[in-house]
Amino acid sequence: xxxxxxxxxxxxxxxxxxxxxxxxxxxxxxxxxxxxxxxxxxxxxxxxxxxxxxxxxxxxxxxxxxxxxxxxxxxxxxxxxxxxxxxxxxxxxxxxxxxxxxxxxxxxxxxxxxxxxxxxxxxxxxxxxxxxxxxxxxxxxxxxxxxxxxxxxxxxxxxxxxxxxxxxxxxxxxxxxxxxxxxxxxxxxxxxxxxxxxxxxxx
Amino acid sequence: xxxxxxxxxxxxxxxxxxxxxxxxxxxxxxxxxxxxxxxxxxxxxxxxxxxxxxxxxxxxxxxxxxxxxxxxxxxxxxxxxxxxxxxxxxxxxxxxxxxxxxxxxxxxxxxxxxxxxxxxxxxxxxxxxxxxxxxxxxxxxxxxxxxxxxxxxxxxxxxxxxxxxxxxxxxxxxxxxxxxxxxxxxxxxxxxxxxxxxxxxxxxxxxxxxxxxxxxxxxxxxxxxxxxxxxx
Numbered sequence: 001x002x003x004x005x006x007x008x009x010x011x012x013x014x015x016x017x018x019x020x021x022x023x024x025x026x027x028x029x030x031x032x033x034x035x036x037x038x039x040x041x042x043x044x045x046x047x048x049x050x051x052x053x054x055x056x057x058x059x060x061x062x063x064x065x066x067x068x069x070x071x072x073x074x075x076x077x078x079x080x081x082x083x084x085x086x087x088x089x090x091x092x093x094x095x096x097x098x099x100x101x102x103x104x105x106x107x108x109x110x111x112x113x114x115x116x117x118x119x120x121x122x123x124x125x126x127x128x129x130x131x132x133x134x135x136x137x138x139x140x141x142x143x144x145x146x147x148x149x150x151x152x153x154x155x156x157x158x159x160x161x162x163x164x165x166x167x168x169x170x171x172x173x174x175x176x177x178x179x180x181x182x183x184x185x186x187x188x189x190x191x192x193x194x195x196x197x198x199x200x201x202x203x
Numbered sequence: 204x205x206x207x208x209x210x211x212x213x214x215x216x217x218x219x220x221x222x223x224x225x226x227x228x229x230x231x232x233x234x235x236x237x238x239x240x241x242x243x244x245x246x247x248x249x250x251x252x253x254x255x256x257x258x259x260x261x262x263x264x265x266x267x268x269x270x271x272x273x274x275x276x277x278x279x280x281x282x283x284x285x286x287x288x289x290x291x292x293x294x295x296x297x298x299x300x301x302x303x304x305x306x307x308x309x310x311x312x313x314x315x316x317x318x319x320x321x322x323x324x325x326x327x328x329x330x331x332x333x334x335x336x337x338x339x340x341x342x343x344x345x346x347x348x349x350x351x352x353x354x355x356x357x358x359x360x361x362x363x364x365x366x367x368x369x370x371x372x373x374x375x376x377x378x379x380x381x382x383x384x385x386x387x388x389x390x391x392x393x394x395x396x397x398x399x400x401x402x403x404x405x406x407x408x409x410x411x412x413x414x415x416x417x418x419x420x421x422x423x424x425x426x427x428x429x430x431x432x433x434x435x
Contacts, residue, residue, distance in 0.1 A: 003229035003270050011230060016305065018232040018276055020297035022239070024289050025279075026310045031235075031242035033309055035317050039238040042325055044227045085241075088328040106211030106361055108255050109271070118227055118237075122219050124271045130213040133363065133405070137412050143219040154415045158211065160359045161378065161395055161420035162251075162331035 043118050051082050052115030052166065053187035056198075057180040059092075060171045069168070070094055077115065087114035087164045093157060094168045095194070100148045101167045102140070102194030103157045104132045110159035112166045116189055123193065132156060144195045167191065169198040205353050207263040211363040212406070229270075236272040239279045241324050242317065248282040251329065252385030256357035257281040333392035335377035339423070341396060345371045346429040349398075349421060357385025360425050364417075368429050369400035372418065380422055394423040 005011055025031045055077055059066035069076040073090040077083050083090075090112055093101035105111065106129045111119040122128050131139050136154045140146045148154055157165040169191035175183060178201070190196035210216075228234055243249060249257065257278025258266070266274065283289040301307060341347060351366030359381045375395040383391035402415035 003233065003272075006268050006270060008265055008268055009273075011232075012305070013302065014270065014273060015230070015232045016302035017298045018236055019301040019305075019309065020294055021276060021280055021283075021289075022235040023297055023301075023309050024294060025239065025242070025283065026312050028246075028283075028288050029312070029314070030246040030248075030283075030288075031238060032312050032314045032317055033235075034313065035242055035321050036235045036238040038318055038321050039241060039325075040228065040234040042321075043237075047325070048227075083328075084326045085324055085328040088330040089332065106363070107209055107359060108258065120222065120225050121229070121271060122221050125220060126210050126213070126216045126267055128219045130210040130216045131219070133211045133417055134214075134410075135412070136415060139219065143221065150414060152414070154412060155399075156415070156417045158361070158417060158419045160361065161375075161422075163375065163395075163397075163420055 043113075047114060048117035049115070049187075049189035049192065050184070051117075052112075052189075052192045053184045054180075055080065055082065055115060056168050056187045056192065057183035059168060060183055061180045066168075073166075082114050084114045086110070087112045088162060090115070090164045090166065092168050093155070093165055093194075095170045097152070097170075099153050099155060100194065101155045101157060101165075102132065102136055103159060103165045103167065104129060105159040106130070106133055107158075107160060110162075110164065112164035115166055116192055120189070133158060140195060144190070146196050167194040169194075172198050172200045175201060204259060204355055204357070205362065206259050207266055208259050209362050211361050233270075233272040236276045236279070238321075240275060241321060243279050243282065244329070245317070245320050245324075248279070248286055248288070250379075250384055251331075252357060252379065252381040253282065253387060254278050255381075256385045259357065331379045333377055333379055333390050335392040337377055337392070337394060339374055339394045341371055341374070341394070341423065341426060341428065343371050343374055346432045347371060347396075347398060347421075347426040348429045349425050350427065354382060356382070358382045359420075359422070361419070363405055364398075364400060364419050364421070367400055367404050369398040369404065369419075371396045372399045373397040375420075378422070380424070382422070382424070396421055396423070396426070398426075 059069050069092050073092040109124040133156050136156050186199040191198045258274045261277050348368045349364045377392040378395045379390045380393040397420050400417050402411035
């Protein structure tokens, strides 16, 4: 799905407006088209949820790394060269048999870029931000098809400061023989937001 | 300020719109807008708290109906005009030009320092922690209540936690205070805490998830020690 026309403006109108703004900012020495290309390239090709997945898979297979990750995620991620913009300080939340964690930013769109990349549109739009704090179990079940049993506590982490929370999903059963490299593929973006479980090998 | 951007607990907005295999950018125009955030920060147009406040100042109906990166374009434009860098009439004229000449080129400019800044910014970010000799007024385990008043200007005191009582689960040290920085008044660091609110405290026993809680980061000036220090 492409970006869409809105009741307010067409894509053609938005495109012309943004191009005009960009032109003036280029003339004022604020930006360049090369900087645009570089920023877009970084978040399209370098920084994305595959980075968070490597961290989770390592934590699943390396208890000492997991302990360091839960103690100080910023430091543990820096060990593997991950960190930076919009993840200057990160906190990892461990899902267990009794606790399920999910992240949101009700006031804007805060999200841990260094490990998950840029957020999907639904994370930034009003529907998720309004409902996940009020009815997390319902949103997960109805909108994401993910049932969290009533005996599991749901903790919603509203990213209101510059601390960036993200979720370490539970390691799926039947993966004891898998290597960290194989496990990475099971760690989905959604499982690190907390709106789904990690994938299972069969799925 | 009380505004529609403060969405936690708002009803009637519908179900989550999930897009399978979503691209990072949905249109070419989103890329320059995304880059404007870092480039304008470097140019001194705003800090991240002011950036957010510029979005909060959008027309509320427009906020709810527009594409996400239009919010970013709005705040960049707001601060560029406020700084006298861009003239609204000139922007309107240039928009008309590109509407009529969509393939007309952008001005050419090179800036190797800016490219180096982009790489460094992505790698290191802009930490919000600020050293301070302020002594923390609260500690982990304290039961605290969030002030119930409605501040004007930028704040991170979401409406759904105002007047609510919860337990401090983490004390982080001192950070840029958004209620100051977001309103153009400087970092003014304050202690930051994470507070756990039971769902029933936020939404009422009748409708709340009986086995749920929300965690929210709050700055010290938002808080007072609750009279009742019993477990929440």
